Amino acid sequence: MLTIPVSHGLLLAGILFLLGFVCVLVRRNIIFILLGLEIMFNAAGLAFVAAGARWGQPDGQIMFLFILTTAAAEVSIGLALVFQLVHRLHTLDIDQADGMKG
Amino acid sequence: MELLWLIPAWPLLGFLILTCLAARLPRIMAGSVGVGSVGAAALTALLMAWDFLKHQPGRNAFTQHLWTWLDVAGLHLEIAFYLDALTLVMIIVITGVGFFIHLYSLGYMAHDQGYTRFFAYMNLFVAAMLVLVLADNLPLLYLGWEGVGLCSYLLIGFWYTDPANGYAARKAFVVTRVGDTAMAVGLFVLYNQLGTLQIQEVMQRAAAAWPAGSTMALLTALLLLGGAVGKSAQLPLQTWLPDAMAGPTPVSALIHAATMVTAGVYLIARTHGLFLLAPTALTITAVIGAATLLLAGFSALVQQDIKRVLAYSTISQLGYMFLALGVGAWSAAIFHLFTHAFFKALLFLGAGAVIHALGGEQDMSRMGGLKQKLPLTFWTFLAGAASLAALPLVTAGFYSKDLIIWQAFASPRGGLGFWFMAVAGALLTALYTFRMVLLTFTGPARTPVHHPPGLVMRLPLLVLAFLSLTAGFLETPHSLGHMRVFSGWLHTCLPEAGLAAGREAYEILFELLAGLAALCGIFGALRLYHPLAKSRYSLPESLRQYWIKGWGFDSLYDRLVVRPYIHLAQFNKNDFLDLFFVFLAWLAKTGHQTLAATQNGRLRSYAWGLGLGAAAIAAMVVLL
Numbered sequence: 001m002l003t004i005p006v007s008h009g010l011l012l013a014g015i016l017f018l019l020g021f022v023c024v025l026v027r028r029n030i031i032f033i034l035l036g037l038e039i040m041f042n043a044a045g046l047a048f049v050a051a052g053a054r055w056g057q058p059d060g061q062i063m064f065l066f067i068l069t070t071a072a073a074e075v076s077i078g079l080a081l082v083f084q085l086v087h088r089l090h091t092l093d094i095d096q097a098d099g100m101k102g
Numbered sequence: 103m104e105l106l107w108l109i110p111a112w113p114l115l116g117f118l119i120l121t122c123l124a125a126r127l128p129r130i131m132a133g134s135v136g137v138g139s140v141g142a143a144a145l146t147a148l149l150m151a152w153d154f155l156k157h158q159p160g161r162n163a164f165t166q167h168l169w170t171w172l173d174v175a176g177l178h179l180e181i182a183f184y185l186d187a188l189t190l191v192m193i194i195v196i197t198g199v200g201f202f203i204h205l206y207s208l209g210y211m212a213h214d215q216g217y218t219r220f221f222a223y224m225n226l227f228v229a230a231m232l233v234l235v236l237a238d239n240l241p242l243l244y245l246g247w248e249g250v251g252l253c254s255y256l257l258i259g260f261w262y263t264d265p266a267n268g269y270a271a272r273k274a275f276v277v278t279r280v281g282d283t284a285m286a287v288g289l290f291v292l293y294n295q296l297g298t299l300q301i302q303e304v305m306q307r308a309a310a311a312w313p314a315g316s317t318m319a320l321l322t323a324l325l326l327l328g329g330a331v332g333k334s335a336q337l338p339l340q341t342w343l344p345d346a347m348a349g350p351t352p353v354s355a356l357i358h359a360a361t362m363v364t365a366g367v368y369l370i371a372r373t374h375g376l377f378l379l380a381p382t383a384l385t386i387t388a389v390i391g392a393a394t395l396l397l398a399g400f401s402a403l404v405q406q407d408i409k410r411v412l413a414y415s416t417i418s419q420l421g422y423m424f425l426a427l428g429v430g431a432w433s434a435a436i437f438h439l440f441t442h443a444f445f446k447a448l449l450f451l452g453a454g455a456v457i458h459a460l461g462g463e464q465d466m467s468r469m470g471g472l473k474q475k476l477p478l479t480f481w482t483f484l485a486g487a488a489s490l491a492a493l494p495l496v497t498a499g500f501y502s503k504d505l506i507i508w509q510a511f512a513s514p515r516g517g518l519g520f521w522f523m524a525v526a527g528a529l530l531t532a533l534y535t536f537r538m539v540l541l542t543f544t545g546p547a548r549t550p551v552h553h554p555p556g557l558v559m560r561l562p563l564l565v566l567a568f569l570s571l572t573a574g575f576l577e578t579p580h581s582l583g584h585m586r587v588f589s590g591w592l593h594t595c596l597p598e599a600g601l602a603a604g605r606e607a608y609e610i611l612f613e614l615l616a617g618l619a620a621l622c623g624i625f626g627a628l629r630l631y632h633p634l635a636k637s638r639y640s641l642p643e644s645l646r647q648y649w650i651k652g653w654g655f656d657s658l659y660d661r662l663v664v665r666p667y668i669h670l671a672q673f674n675k676n677d678f679l680d681l682f683f684v685f686l687a688w689l690a691k692t693g694h695q696t697l698a699a700t701q702n703g704r705l706r707s708y709a710w711g712l713g714l715g716a717a718a719i720a721a722m723v724v725l726l
Contacts, residue, residue: 021713025706025709028706094704095704095705095706098702098705101703
């Protein structure tokens with residue numbers, strides 16, 4: 001069976017995390033920001049799975065299940081926020097929602 | 103004896119009553135409290151004097167300890183009063199003359215708005231002055247010293263609606279403060295070196311610790327002399343006294359003639375033990391006195407304002423006292439202080455009666471012809487003037503001034519130079535005094551008389567005139583009966599002057615010369631200023647102006663001190679010490695603005711912040 005070195009898995013996780021984060025930073029559309037967040041979740045999950053494979057333990061995969069659950073909960077809240085945004089400001093542009101400033 | 107504390111307590115009580123009940127007291131009550139409290143103090147003082155003479159206490163002094171004032175780290179100060187011959191003379195003068203001046207004020211201030219306030223300040227002044235002379239230790243003396251300074255300030259600026267009066271008050275306060283600071287430093291040095299501030303103790307320890315002529319003794323004596331010079335308006339701090347005439351005339355009589363300005367003389371006499379250890383300081387005192395008496399005499403000669411003549415004359419007479427102190431003639435100085443209090447208070451009160459009668463006119467060129475209209479004022483004023491001019495044989499001023507002039511020559515510290523300046527001063531004194539009398543009372547009337555003085559104003563004039571003529575018989579020279587009541591009495595606490603070898607033989611000659619100088623002055627004044635006089639000699643205008651302005655000391659100080667200080671203040675308007683605090687405020691404000699700008703409400707910039715922060719932490723973990 002072909003084994004993938006753990007460093008490759010972690011590297012891929014890092015790249016995915018960074019891509020997701022860049023998506024959060026540069027996109028103004030709130031839906032893309034939520035997508036970026038999803039990618040970051042999955043990057044973290046991938047890192048857990050890679051680490052679990054490295055030590056031959058199931059903990060990594062269990063942790064990934066937790067992350068999936070959290071992500072699902074997060075998405076439901078995120079979509080509620082999208083609805084509110086559209087409802088109140090009639091836009092998906094997150095920069096329009098800057099009312100709370102000092 | 104145990105009632106000694108009552109003497110300052112009476113006027114203090116009067117002050118408290120007058121201040122606390124100010125508006126609620128009817129005028130008649132305010133007047134009686136104001137005069138009554140000083141009268142009670144005068145009676146108590148007389149009782150004390152009688153008691154003191156009857157049971158001569160041990161060591162010729164009586165100390166009353168009231169309570170402990172301060173007891174910190176070895177500094178033990180008591181509220182304690184010390185009564186000896188010198189103090190007794192002072193309290194008799196303060197309460198006696200003070201009482202008559204208060205009585206006179208009843209009439210003089212009768213129509214003034216601030217009647218109650220006036221008596222409150224006057225009572226506070228008398229209380230402070232009594233504390234000053236009764237004090238057993240130097241800080242208590244200093245308390246009285248500052249108290250009289252405060253009252254002087256309040257009373258010079260009594261008519262505060264005129265800014266000029268406020269200016270005069272501030273000037274008096276600030277200029278005397280120069281001397282007061284020197285004195286305070288002197289007290290610190292004394293405590294630092296000797297470990298005590300109790301006056302008698304200080305003199306004993308100083309005599310034990312410092313040899314005569316040592317630097318430390320000279321330093322402390324000079325610092326105390328600085329205080330005395332400021333308070334007694336001697337060169338170079340004399341500029342405040344002529345301006346102090348802005349106050350009501352009874353104030354000038356009480357504070358700026360009879361009592362407060364003599365506090366400097368009292369201070370030096372009280373600490374004579376210290377001055378005897380520093381012969382240089384004594385010489386400086388004598389030189390200051392001699393120079394001041396001449397300078398002020400010339401200025402008095404040309405003044406037009408009757409009160410300013412008297413002010414310069416006071417400076418000049420105080421110069422005599424300093425000269426006497428400087429040559430070691432302690433009792434002569436105190437004797438002149440004693441007679442001066444009577445005749446100068448009388449002259450001020452007489453001048454006040456004239457000013458009052460003429461409705462506030464103080465310019466002598468607009469007086470004249472008052473001899474017929476105010477005969478009592480004229481005759482009493484003449485008695486005071488004769489005493490000031492030292493008219494031989496019949497006046498108190500003659501005996502006291504003559505004693506000083508003689509001692510200026512005959513004392514071991516004296517000399518022909520001092521004698522000559524003193525005699526020249528006597529001539530000047532007679533000249534300006536009778537110029538003032540002639541300009542005020544003779545010649546054509548120039549201003550109509552409004553209010554002739556009432557009974558309460560006439561009585562003090564009469565009493566003080568009597569004293570001005572007779573107080574001198576307590577002390578007469580060898581050639582004239584040789585009475586020694588006053589000096590014999592004072593020598594229980596002040597050392598005798600003594601005579602330099604071989605000088606007693608000249609006494610009659612020198613006394614004749616001094617008497618002659620006074621007569622020449624009076625005669626000269628009659629020739630120059632009598633309305634019927636033919637010769638009209640006038641000084642060159644520029645010199646006259648120079649003397650009127652008091653030898654230009656005011657403009658000198660203005661240039662040397664006041665203006666540079668104002669320039670400095672303007673230059674440093676944005677106080678440079680303040681810059682640091684301004685910077686702190688700026689820092690807080692800018693920091694606030696910067697941080698507030700980051701709180702921009704944009705989700706993505708927060709995310710940037712989060713990311714950068716995490717990256718920074720990660721970088722730190724990796725790199726460190």
